[in-house]
Amino acid sequence: MPKIIGFPKVRFNLFDWNTNQETYIILYYQYRKGERLKFSTGWKIKPSDWDGRKQRARQSKRFEDSVYLNSHLNKLEQLCTDIFLENKKGNISVEDFRQELKVRLGEPEREAEETEEPEIQHIDFLDFIEQYYQERKGQPNAKAGTLKFIHKIKVHIQDYAKDRRRKIEFADLNDKFFSDLRDWLHSPPRLHSTNYVQKIFQYVKLFVRRAETRGLHNSRAYQDFKLPKTPITKIVLSFEQLEHLAQIDLSDNQRLEKVRDLFLIGSYTGLRFSDFTRIQPEHIQDHEGERLIHITTQKTEQSVIIPLHKTLDEVLKKYGYKSPSMSNQKMNDYLKELGQLAGFTKEIIVNDATGGIHTEKKVPMWEMLTTHVARRSFATNFYQKYPEQIDRIMKITGHTTEKMFRAYIVTDALNSAIDFGKAISKP
Secondary structure (H helix, E strand, O other), X not given: OOOOOOOOOEEEEEOXXXXXXXXXXXXXXXXXXXXXXXXXXXXXXXXXXXXXXXXXXXXXXXXXXXXXXXXXXXXXXXXXXXXXXXXXXXXXXXXXXXXXXXXXXXXXXXXXXXXXOOOOOOOOXXXXXXXXXXXXXOOOOOOHHHHHHHHHHHHHHHHHHHHHOOOOOHHHOOHHHHHHHHHHHHOOOOOOOHHHHHHHHHHHHHHHHHHHHOOOOOOOHXXXXXXXXXOOOOOXXXXXXXXXXXXXXXXXXXXXXXXXXXXXXXXXXXXXXXHHOOOOHHHEEEEOOEEEEEEEOOOOOOEEEEEOOHHHHHHHHHOOOOOOOOOHHHHHHXXXXXXXXXXXXXXXXXXXXXXHOOEEEEEEHHHHOOHHHHHHHHHHHHHHHOHHHHHHHHHHHOOOOHHHHHHHOOHHHHHHHHHHHHHHXXX
């Protein structure tokens, strides 16, 4: 059974989150191991008027009864606590608890059809992931990449449950479950890396927390499992290497020319792929003699302002200040070809955690080129050249702390090693 930590809490959840109509608010109270009360509050509300985190109605003009409803929920919560304490901290059956609650609400004689509660359908962990996925899918600001990854996680959990021939209940989400799922994800034919599995677990724990706030369980065992990330090997292209790319004559290969130009746009704006591929003429503005890019990022919805560097201006001008279009996957594939053509063949030692086994291997630099290298190159290059401008650079990259920014760039460790080497080489 789920492990109850501390004083038991009364939780409220909606009977149906996937409706546009009013749905019942259900009270859940797991007041003792093996004893869990489900009780219809008798109130209905639309999901759009319900705050799932606070487990109360949103206060708005659209739902005028929010204050009265929340007062009723507060009363229910207090009554449950009183009954719990008065019965030797929960030494009472669920049915007796239910009847006592009805009596204290002044409803002992109501007819059955009036007090009939909606049938509460049992939801296991996979059911909840599907429910959560549908909710996110229906949100106006839903990100396609996030939805795709949530769906992948659902498929992983489904396949795992099928292999293990078991249903996954919330009570099963403990250290043993996570350890077994980790080993399953690392094993053939999957052989997923440690960082990929760690990302899956971040979402799994998010699902469990969301389910907890909705009163579906009281287990905290999932918090005991920790899976640290494997440090990744990061590369950047220096200003000199970017200039080398810019000078390559690709007039006879429009495909690689477009890839090269997109990479340069990313390297001189510091934007993510989703943003540097959608620059339009209207994003270019003049202020006090400076040409600037004004754009709102898709991932964080933050407005950023970026100086129009000379190289960036030259590249964008070729396309009428409108970034050429290309998919992330294709650009990543073509960047490897471009890197070979540019002669980026220097071998680099990289960390590898395929199947959860940590090893090191040598790969040529071109093999590590991705769209994200452009953004990291921007942060590293401009910080290295203008370290006193770190606050302004961070406003463009979106890093909120200097610690996060320094962990993101590559230059600090390299420069420290070079400076230390020069120091100890002196007589």
